[in-house]
Amino acid sequence: MTGSTSRLAVIVNCYNYADYVERAIRSVLAQGRDDFELIVVDDGSTDSSWEVIGRTGVTAYRIENGGQRRACVFGLDRTTAPFVLFLDADDELAPGALDAIIPRLGPSIAKLQFCLSRIDGDGNKLGSAVPEPDQIRVTGDLSERVRRTGVYISPPTSGNVFRRDLCELLRDADYDDAVDGIIVLAAPFFGEVVSLPKELGLYRVHDRNISGVGRAIDTGRIEQHMQRFKSLIAHLNRAVPAGSRPPQLDVERTFFYLEKRSILASIDRRMDRFRQLPNLIKVISADDFSPKRKLALSLFHILIAFLPVGMSRRLIEIRYRPERRSASALARTLIGTGN
Structure with a gap:
């Protein structure tokens, strides 16, 4: 990992994910490349996340709790890399993910997105990917699709790489705590959206990241x-x-x-x-x-x-x-x- 000369920064944001954050970090370290950097931001965790992060020896910061978006902006300010992947602390990169991602990054690309394998809290696979490969292959003018529908097929946060200028929009998104709102929606207007129909990451499904499980419609x-x-x-x-x-x-x-x-x-x-x-x-x-x-x-x-x-x-x-x-x-x- 080469710091200021890196093409890509992987920013792991963590809040009370002591059970998972080390796996997320190790999955990035195991990529075996030297043209990216890894930054971990602990968003004021009250469990043992900070201690777990500390034993990995990676560049890490502990800040006052302010939500996912603020933690990611803090991490953004600690890198000058032209592309950023915001990896949730309960998710992971698959082996060889950066080998597939980094060669595809170029100035015209606003966002690169890829499929995530769904796993449970113990790492067991849960069936179909998100998005499914056939869906992410869909081509066409995504900006026109956003104009008509307000959405397009996009993976969760950890399945996206964003160009840095797009990430700057997060600074003015005070209405939102999430990091995958405005920059996902705006990406087709800022450049190409490249879709890789490959499962390059792991999306962990557990009882703390599915709101509303077991409840009536709200x-x-x-x-x-x-x-x-x-x-x-x-x-x-x-x-x-x-x-x-x-x-x-x-x-x-x-x-x-x-x-x-x-x-x-x-x-x-x-x-x-x-x-x-x-x-x-x-x-x-x-x-x-x-x-x-x-x-x-x-x-x-x-x-x-x-x-x-x-x-x-x-x-x-x-x-x-x-x-x-x-x-x-x-x-x-x-x-x-x-x-």
């Missing part, structure tokens, strides 16, 4: 997601480079926002749920979903609007409850809901 949380999404779109409208600036994105015309509004109206049994259906189905029809997906989404929203409230809520819970959600659905909604 309307308050949906409203929080909608407000966060509005803030993200407002930030994007301000931040997109002048040379690639589209017309101002209208958050209330995106699939993400319309869908959440439809769900809330159906749960609350508001009469406007019927008026919202035509616009939502129109957006679904115009998207690049498969015909099967378009039919399923349209039928879902028709059913939740017309079924009795108990059945409607049950359908929504089945679709959105995290422990039932497929890896592909998780990947699709990360931008809107956080990780």
Whole structure:
């Protein structure tokens, strides 16, 4: 690892992940390259994380707890590398990951993304990757997709490498604690988004990183997601480079926002749920979903609007409850809901 001459900085952010952070660090050290640097930021952990980090001998900082985004910005200020990978302390890099990633990094690339193998707390594999390789191969103008829907297929935080100028947007994202919001959403407007359909990292699924497991659908949380999404779109409208600036994105015309509004109206049994259906189905029809997906989404929203409230809520819970959600659905909604 060569410090100031590194092409890539891997920043591990940790808060109370003493059980996992050493595995994350060791997975980076085991890459066996000298053209990257590793920085670990302990975000004021109250468990033994700092002691665990200390015994690895890596460059590490302990700061007052301020949330994931602030910890990552602190790490960003400790490197001048042109590309950054923010690795969550409960995730890992797969062997040979940087051999596949670093040669692909170039000035025109705003973001490089790759698949993550899902594992449990003990490291056992949990089936399909996130995103699934076939989904991440999808090509086309992702900036146009963001304009229409407000989302695109993207992995969780640890499956992305960002160009440094894109990371600078995090400094003005005071409305958000997550690091995978504005920079994921803005990436297609800043340059190329390169997708590697390979499982180059491990995404750990455990009882502390899946919010809402076992709970009924939470309307308050949906409203929080909608407000966060509005803030993200407002930030994007301000931040997109002048040379690639589209017309101002209208958050209330995106699939993400319309869908959440439809769900809330159906749960609350508001009469406007019927008026919202035509616009939502129109957006679904115009998207690049498969015909099967378009039919399923349209039928879902028709059913939740017309079924009795108990059945409607049950359908929504089945679709959105995290422990039932497929890896592909998780990947699709990360931008809107956080990780």
